Amino acid sequence: MIITDVAPLxxxxxxxxxxxxxxAVFRLRYLCYHRRGAIEARTDSRFRDALDDAPNQFSFLxxxxxxxxxxxxxxxxxxxxxGWTISPAEKVFGDHPAxxxxxxxxxxEASRLxxxxxxxxxxxxxxLGNMAALGEHYGVEWLTACPxxxxxxxxxxxxxxxxMAAPRKYMGVNFETELLGIRxxxxxxxxxxxxxxxxxxxxxxxxxx
Numbered sequence: 001m002i003i004t005d006v007a008p009l010x011x012x013x014x015x016x017x018x019x020x021x022x023x024a025v026f027r028l029r030y031l032c033y034h035r036r037g038a039i040e041a042r043t044d045s046r047f048r049d050a051l052d053d054a055p056n057q058f059s060f061l062x063x064x065x066x067x068x069x070x071x072x073x074x075x076x077x078x079x080x081x082x083g084w085t086i087s088p089a090e091k092v093f094g095d096h097p098a099x100x101x102x103x104x105x106x107x108x109e110a111s112r113l114x115x116x117x118x119x120x121x122x123x124x125x126x127x128l129g130n131m132a133a134l135g136e137h138y139g140v141e142w143l144t145a146c147p148x149x150x151x152x153x154x155x156x157x158x159x160x161x162x163x164m165a166a167p168r169k170y171m172g173v174n175f176e177t178e179l180l181g182i183r184x185x186x187x188x189x190x191x192x193x194x195x196x197x198x199x200x201x202x203x204x205x206x207x208x209x
Contacts, residue, residue: 011070013126014207016061022052024069025059032114038173049172051076056084059112060130062123071123074112075131077138078103087111089146091171093179098164099144102181107142108135128159129200130207132191135184137208143184146170146177155180159197160190 016025026046033039033047051057056078062071076087085103088111093099110131115123135143147155148170155161161180170177191197 011122011126012063012067013060013123013130013204016059016072021061022059025061025072025074026052028061028069028072028116029112029114031116033173038175047172051086051088054084054086056082056086058134060127062126069116071115071127072112073110073114073127073131075134076109076111077134077140078107078109079138079140080106088171089144089179092146092168092177093165096165096179098181099179102142102144105142106138106140107144107181108138108140110143110145113147125196125200126203129197129202129204132184132187132201133204133208136188136205140184142181143187144179144181146179148175149178152178152180160186 016022023046026048030039030042030045030047034041039047052059052074057074057076059072059074061069064070077084078087078090080103087107087109089099089109090103094103108131110128113127131143143161144164145155145161149167152163156163159182161182163178164181165179167176167178169175187197191201
């Protein structure tokens with residue numbers, strides 16, 4: 001994933017709640033994954049899985065000023081006290097001690113991160129800001145993600161995520177991913193020092209106020 005800078009334009013980032021927004025999410029996922037050869041062709045040009053129907057899964061959609069979909073990410077909230085326990089990482093790394101340690105606590109997980117074209121820096125920051133804000137809203141301890149191996153370095157360099165398990169093949173796609181994690185409090189401390197992180201997190205908070 002190469003993150004590019006573009007001329008700054010207002011972006012709309014929100015949870016996909018309507019059937020039309022979810023349709024845009026599934027089509028954007030298909031476009032992204034099929035373009036990279038990560039999934040086979042599908043006649044309906046949509047990519048979704050059973051987790052999308054679970055109550056603890058929140059898909060975010062980024063649109064430009066013309067309402068065109070630019071990017072999407074799915075955030076899973078794991079709070080055993082609410083009965084929210086399923087996540088993509090559990091399907092892949094459920095037997096790993098590092099994941100089991102997080103699962104005994106609480107976490108949010110980013111998955112299905114996709115861009116219509118190149119990965120815009122402002123869209124990427126906004127989506128990850130929503131991950132932190134959603135985690136804050138639900139009072140979780142951890143943030144985790146399972147990016148494809150070649151993209152793992154971006155999460156580590158920009159946000160401070162740490163590798164927690166050796167790569168494994170991810171659910172529904174033909175590439176391997178690496179389990180990454182960081183405590184929410186560590187992200188909060190870094191955001192106090194890094195202006196772009198602080199801005200993206202603050203903007204995302206408005207959705208959960």
